[in-house]
Amino acid sequence: MALVGRALLILGLAVAVYGIGASIYGARSGRSEFVDSGRRSVYAIAGLMAFAFAILVAAFLRSDFSYDIVASGSSTTTPTVYKAAAVWSTQQGSLLLWILLLSLWSSLALFLTRRRVREIAPYATAVLLGFCAFFTTLTVFFANPFATTSQPPSEGAGLDPLLRHTTMMIHPPMLYSGYTLLAVPFAFALGALITGRLNSEWIQVTRRFALAAWLCLGIGILLGARWSYTELGWGGYWAWDPVENAALMPWLLVTAFIHSIMIQEKRGMLKVWNVSLILGTGTMAIVGTFLVRSGILSSIHAFVSDPTLNVSFVLLIAVMVFSSIGLVIKRRDALRSEAQLDSLLSREAVFIFQNLLLVALTVVIFWVTFFPLISEAITGTEVSVGPPAFRPFVVPLALIIVLLSGIGPIIAWRRVTLAKLRRSFVFPVVATLIALLVLLLEVGVGHGFALAMFCCGTFVVAAVGQEFWRGVSARRAIAHEPAPVALVSLVRRNRRRYGGYIVHAGVAIALVGVAASTSFQHSRYATLSPGQSAKIDGYTIRYVKPTATASAQKISLGAVLAVSQGGHPVTTLHTSYGLYPSLDPSLGEIGRFFNGSDESRIGLKTGLTRDIWTVVDPSLAPLQGQINRDDASFARAMALVARMPAATQAKVLAPSSPLWTLRNQRILQLAAQYVEHPWAATFLLIVSPLVMWLWIGAMIVVLGALIALWPGSRPARRRFRSAEYSSPRPGSTGLPPYAPPVPGAAAAPAQQPVAYATSPPGQPAVPAREPA
Amino acid sequence: MYFLIVLGVLFVLVAFLSAPLRRQRASPPTDSTEIANLDAARDAKYREIRDAELDHQTGKLSDEDYEAIDQTLRAEAIEILRALDHAHGRTPATIEQR
Numbered sequence: 001m002a003l004v005g006r007a008l009l010i011l012g013l014a015v016a017v018y019g020i021g022a023s024i025y026g027a028r029s030g031r032s033e034f035v036d037s038g039r040r041s042v043y044a045i046a047g048l049m050a051f052a053f054a055i056l057v058a059a060f061l062r063s064d065f066s067y068d069i070v071a072s073g074s075s076t077t078t079p080t081v082y083k084a085a086a087v088w089s090t091q092q093g094s095l096l097l098w099i100l101l102l103s104l105w106s107s108l109a110l111f112l113t114r115r116r117v118r119e120i121a122p123y124a125t126a127v128l129l130g131f132c133a134f135f136t137t138l139t140v141f142f143a144n145p146f147a148t149t150s151q152p153p154s155e156g157a158g159l160d161p162l163l164r165h166t167t168m169m170i171h172p173p174m175l176y177s178g179y180t181l182l183a184v185p186f187a188f189a190l191g192a193l194i195t196g197r198l199n200s201e202w203i204q205v206t207r208r209f210a211l212a213a214w215l216c217l218g219i220g221i222l223l224g225a226r227w228s229y230t231e232l233g234w235g236g237y238w239a240w241d242p243v244e245n246a247a248l249m250p251w252l253l254v255t256a257f258i259h260s261i262m263i264q265e266k267r268g269m270l271k272v273w274n275v276s277l278i279l280g281t282g283t284m285a286i287v288g289t290f291l292v293r294s295g296i297l298s299s300i301h302a303f304v305s306d307p308t309l310n311v312s313f314v315l316l317i318a319v320m321v322f323s324s325i326g327l328v329i330k331r332r333d334a335l336r337s338e339a340q341l342d343s344l345l346s347r348e349a350v351f352i353f354q355n356l357l358l359v360a361l362t363v364v365i366f367w368v369t370f371f372p373l374i375s376e377a378i379t380g381t382e383v384s385v386g387p388p389a390f391r392p393f394v395v396p397l398a399l400i401i402v403l404l405s406g407i408g409p410i411i412a413w414r415r416v417t418l419a420k421l422r423r424s425f426v427f428p429v430v431a432t433l434i435a436l437l438v439l440l441l442e443v444g445v446g447h448g449f450a451l452a453m454f455c456c457g458t459f460v461v462a463a464v465g466q467e468f469w470r471g472v473s474a475r476r477a478i479a480h481e482p483a484p485v486a487l488v489s490l491v492r493r494n495r496r497r498y499g500g501y502i503v504h505a506g507v508a509i510a511l512v513g514v515a516a517s518t519s520f521q522h523s524r525y526a527t528l529s530p531g532q533s534a535k536i537d538g539y540t541i542r543y544v545k546p547t548a549t550a551s552a553q554k555i556s557l558g559a560v561l562a563v564s565q566g567g568h569p570v571t572t573l574h575t576s577y578g579l580y581p582s583l584d585p586s587l588g589e590i591g592r593f594f595n596g597s598d599e600s601r602i603g604l605k606t607g608l609t610r611d612i613w614t615v616v617d618p619s620l621a622p623l624q625g626q627i628n629r630d631d632a633s634f635a636r637a638m639a640l641v642a643r644m645p646a647a648t649q650a651k652v653l654a655p656s657s658p659l660w661t662l663r664n665q666r667i668l669q670l671a672a673q674y675v676e677h678p679w680a681a682t683f684l685l686i687v688s689p690l691v692m693w694l695w696i697g698a699m700i701v702v703l704g705a706l707i708a709l710w711p712g713s714r715p716a717r718r719r720f721r722s723a724e725y726s727s728p729r730p731g732s733t734g735l736p737p738y739a740p741p742v743p744g745a746a747a748a749p750a751q752q753p754v755a756y757a758t759s760p761p762g763q764p765a766v767p768a769r770e771p772a
Numbered sequence: 773m774y775f776l777i778v779l780g781v782l783f784v785l786v787a788f789l790s791a792p793l794r795r796q797r798a799s800p801p802t803d804s805t806e807i808a809n810l811d812a813a814r815d816a817k818y819r820e821i822r823d824a825e826l827d828h829q830t831g832k833l834s835d836e837d838y839e840a841i842d843q844t845l846r847a848e849a850i851e852i853l854r855a856l857d858h859a860h861g862r863t864p865a866t867i868e869q870r
Contacts, residue, residue: 007778011785018789036792044785051781116808201812265816266823412832413823414841420834467830474829494826 001055002067005146008052009139012099015041015048016133020126027122035122039110042125045132046103053100056093056145057084065152069093069145075158077553085169086159091293092145094172098289099135101173102128102180105209109184113205120202123191124184131183134316142308161580161599165231171223175247178217179285182250184209185257186282189275193327198334200265203274208709210258210278215705217251222698233600233615235523235686237694238514240390245369246288249362253281256358259351266413267348268338272328273355275335279324284362286317343415347408354404357397364393399452402511405504406460409467424466431462443520453515460508464501471498491707499708503701510697516690517611523687529680537687539612540564546618546681547576550671552664555579555593557618557674559681561603573603575616575683588631589638593667594620606692613686622679623670630666810856817849 019041026034056067060083065071069090074083087093106128113121139145185206192202224244225237238244257277263270290313328335341348368389376382410424435458439451468487471494475486491498526534528543535541540563547558558576562569582596605612620627637659641652652659824845828838 001774003774004777007774008781011778011781015785015789022789033792033795037789040789040792044788048781048785118808197809199809199813200816201809204812204815266820410832412827412837413820415837416832417834417837420832420837424832470830471826474826478829497823497826 001059002146002148005052005055006140006144008048008055009096009136009144009146012045012048012052013133013136013140015044016129016136019045019129020133023122023126023129027119027126035118035125038122038125038129039114041129042103042106042110042132045129045136046100046107049096049100049103052145053087053096056087056096060084060086063156065154065156066148066150067145068147068149071149071153071156073157073159075156078156078159079164081169082159082164085163088172088176089159089163090145092139092143092147094176094293095135095139095143096145097173098176098180099132099139101176102131102135102183105177105181105184106132106187109188109206109209117188117191117197117201117205119195120188120191120197120205123194124187127187127190128183131187134312138309138312142312155583157583158580158597161578161597162231164599165227167223167227171220171227174216174223175220178213178215178220178247179250179289181209181213181216182254182278182282182285185213185278186285189278189282190323190327193275193331196331196334198271198275198331200261200268203261203264207258207261210254210261211705211709214251214254214258215702215709217247217254218698218705219702221247221251222695222702226695229691230602230604231599233602233684235613235615235684235688237691240365240368240385240387242369243292245365246291249365249369250281250284250288252358252362252365253277253284256355257281260355263348263351269341269348270352271335271337272332276324276328277355277359279320279328283317283320283324286313286320289313290317345411345416345418345421347411347413350404350408350411354401354408357401357404361394361397361401364397365390368393395449398511399449399456402453402456402460402508405507406456406463409501409504410463427466428459428462432456432459447519450515450519453511457508457512457515461505464505467501468498495710496708499704499706499710502704502707504704506697506700506702506704508697509700510694513690513693513695513697517688517694521686521688524685525682526685527680527682530678534683534685536685538565539570539687541573541612541614541683541685543681543683544572546675546679547574548671548674550667552660552667553580555667555671556601557616557671558601559603559616559618559683561614561683563605563612571605571612573605573612573614574601575603575614576601577616577618588627589634589663590630590666590670591627594623594627608690608692610687610689611691613688615684617682617684618674619679619681622677623673626670626673630670634663807856807859810852810859814849814852814856817845817852821845821849 019038021038022034022041023038026032026036026038056069059067059070060074061080063070063074063076063078063083069087069092073090073093074086078086088097106125110121110125110128117124185202188202188206192198221244224247228239229235229237257274260270260274260277264274290310294310294313341352343349368385371385371389372382406428410428411421416424432455436451436455439454443451445451468490471490472483472486475481475490476483479486479489481489522537524534524536526541528534530543530545533540533542542562542564544560544562547556547560549556556576556578558574561573561575563571563573578599578601579594580597580599582592584592584595587595600615603614603616641649641659644652651657821842824833824838824841827833828835828842833841
């Protein structure tokens, strides 16, 4: 089936090239049948890539080592659940996943817009197919997932132990979904620039895809952080690693975009900004993919790298950058704003300021991330940068952005009077001052960043809470509903607004968790023998006993730790260090079991107020002598076997031969020795406050984003349409009826609303006033 | 066997991609772009009217500000509706007749 898979890739490339031509020809000649055929090319590529991907997954599931990437990324002992996920642990498989997701999301976007944006869509189709063609070219010519060998090994190298983690099954597809979803607004923005159709229509069409990209990237980042916290054995969740930053940068830019497009939708402003922002975001998504795939910057998250792809990616990025800049310059006249900012005291102004800060934050992260490369290019020596290089810039910017995420919801669009502003600010400011007072009493004046973030977080949560309270109160006053019903109605009827508010609160809560866990963390290394204890942040942690399990697949050396506080038991932690055998025979038949890949299983007691985290680093030194002696014995035995006749050799080396049973027994004995002897082990002990709130906040963010993303229900849409066609109902909301325009306002005869309001379907009226 | 699978896929592909080309050529669609743009502008304006109303109901806008903004927005909406009528080839007289 490898041949079929390869043929599918080649067909995919051919279809992409055909689709680009058909779409552009159809758009330029006005022949819609070619446009339709071009759109069908995207659907066809989705089908081809799904078929190809299924072939690859099947090869992994049946451990078909004739496929090169199965041999290098899986093994017969890899758990079945991880075999399927092992597909995207390889360079070739991950590129195929990229094309599959890109074609699926593109198909969805083009299907939903098949009767809309008719002028823009063919060019967007061509751009999306251009991405498909690029990545398919990589898989056809440079990173073939269907490369096979005529002499397959009997066993594969296995999946990297660090990737044998539940979140790793979802993390890459989520990140890739985010990156590929960003291609949709990017493509439609380019289409809008090419056709000159630069009003808000392309934004309305692609807004949901931008939001979905934001959500997928966010979930991907979150899962990566969780994996780092529970798998990597260093006790943190964010290291400002290049691969982490590669996902964060487009996420920050798309955050800015989904805010600023509201201003274009409402006011016709920021057209240049929005189109530039999404073009930059789309380019940054490709830069992110490049960073992960190329290995040009060293990363703890990069498991595969292939410098042969560098030139191709750099060319693609250059084409994206220069075509974007060229088109924006060409259309600069059509991109002029239709309106101006009414007041600096308005939500638009807050959004613009927030946008500038988000872009500044991205620029800072980009600069520091790529500084080692830039430095190497200029000075010839590579320098390494770590978290301290980011903090001086990121922390103040992040604080202001969080604060603005609280100010935005409580300030109105267009303009607001100072009196109203004061009224809106009273509760959040009072709540913030109370929080500040409590914090000063509890933790003192130190840890300025944490205190500032706590205060900003309190402000945001209070502001969002106030908005919900006011919204529910307004709804109750108008519709006379009980509070829970009013809350549901309010959110259901204003999903974008209240979904967004929930996201703001979630982000604030998550960042409070980040601030607390980084500023008030206690961490230490302790080398303990069984029975010995170490103290950390008021906790006593006692090394109770060592543990060990061993098999031909994995040796696990661990420890049981008892945690107590003030003499009272708190919890028991189990941590272990896993060793996976190497396939390198030069390491010795026993030694290779102790010198292969490794992983850490952390001991974690998680709670709302603090996490107690530990990981063991067992010393193998006491076992090394015995391992060497066993290796020597096995080497002598193998030398004897080598002198035997071929038939006897085959019998002695058969998988069920006593030789391997003996080897496995020796490994078990070594593991037993580790348990029986009171050898010291080194532990990393960490007590971090409020880490749980990072995950809780993140889940709130996801909830809010899903609410904002969820399409309106059919009855709700019917109500909206019915409102469009109905006559205004003065007083229906208890508000003053519609009044004719005041002198000097944008003139429209007072009678006209009535004329339009009574117009039949097909000629909608100005919406009647309705409850919130 | 594998050759037949690829051939089958190729056949399906050609049939699927060429289906629109094999259909009788449809008359070029009427220029609906302007209407689509106006529809989008109208929907955005409606949302803005509702947002302003919600801002007023939740106490973020004073009565005076709300009245001024609401009137401006409705006037802008009417301009869009008027343009939509024009794009559809309708006049106030025909609307009144209906």
